[in-house]
Amino acid sequence: xxxxxxxxxxxxxxxxxxxxxxxxxxxxxxxxxxxxxxxxxxxxxxxxxxxxxxxxxxxxxxxxxxxxxxxxxxxxxxxxxxxxxxxxxxxxxxxxxxxxxxxxxxxxxxxxxxxxxxxxxxxxxxxxxxxxxxxxxxxxxxxxxxxxxxxxxxxxxxxxxxxxxxxxxxxxxxxxxxxxxxxxxxxxxxxxxxxxxxxxxxxxxxxxxxxxxxxxxx
Numbered sequence: 001x002x003x004x005x006x007x008x009x010x011x012x013x014x015x016x017x018x019x020x021x022x023x024x025x026x027x028x029x030x031x032x033x034x035x036x037x038x039x040x041x042x043x044x045x046x047x048x049x050x051x052x053x054x055x056x057x058x059x060x061x062x063x064x065x066x067x068x069x070x071x072x073x074x075x076x077x078x079x080x081x082x083x084x085x086x087x088x089x090x091x092x093x094x095x096x097x098x099x100x101x102x103x104x105x106x107x108x109x110x111x112x113x114x115x116x117x118x119x120x121x122x123x124x125x126x127x128x129x130x131x132x133x134x135x136x137x138x139x140x141x142x143x144x145x146x147x148x149x150x151x152x153x154x155x156x157x158x159x160x161x162x163x164x165x166x167x168x169x170x171x172x173x174x175x176x177x178x179x180x181x182x183x184x185x186x187x188x189x190x191x192x193x194x195x196x197x198x199x200x201x202x203x204x205x206x207x208x209x210x211x212x213x214x215x216x217x218x
Contacts, residue, residue: 037061041076050109051081067091072098083109090120107132119144131156143168158186171199181209190216 041063044052052059058081065073071093077085088102089095099120105113110133117125123144129137135154143149147170153161158180165174177190188211193203206216 039063041065041074044078047081052078052083053081069093071095092120105130129154155180156183158184160186167196169196171196187211 038061039054039059042065044054044059044063046052052063059078060080062075062077064075067073071091072089073091074089075087076083077087083106086102086104086106087100090099090101092099099122100118101120102115102117104111104115107113111130112132113130115128115130117127119125121144123146124142125144126139126141128135128139131137134157136156137154139150139152139154140148141150145168147168148166149168150166151162151164152159153163159178160180161178163174163176163178164172167173171194173194173196175192175194176188178186179189180186187209188207189209190204190206192201192205194201204216206214208214
């Protein structure tokens, strides 16, 4: 069947308008949905099982709180009524834009995953790992200039392995070694001290579980 060129042009033009209108409609629906997915945390109702509801539906979206001056204070991101990410902001009266202070991954109301903190300047302050509410894994802290300040290792809230401190110049000044003795406790078994200028070790002591200094070669 033959169609004239005028018919083809009209059909193409009609298709373009139809596609544009459809895209505009979908965009409007998305924008409206996004607005509904952001509510005040006080407007959520928790169940006895710890599920946050909004209009009798398990909430999915971002809940938030603001100060009396209208400055963003915190956000709690939810999926099917469960908080999976928390963000806290500095909320100083002088802040014209929100400045992130802490961000924590969550599971069943407890920290689980990575937790980070920032200085007011925006520089990363610390990064820690959690498991079901306990420090678990490496925890690192930085000075605002970006240099290492502290590095600690945990196993379900208990210090294990090494614990190191640096000064603002980037020199390692202290090092401690911990040994886990029970599921909930550990003991300091070795400590080292370094010159804050040269980084040269100036003390190395080993300790038994009673805290008494012993020969490190034993």
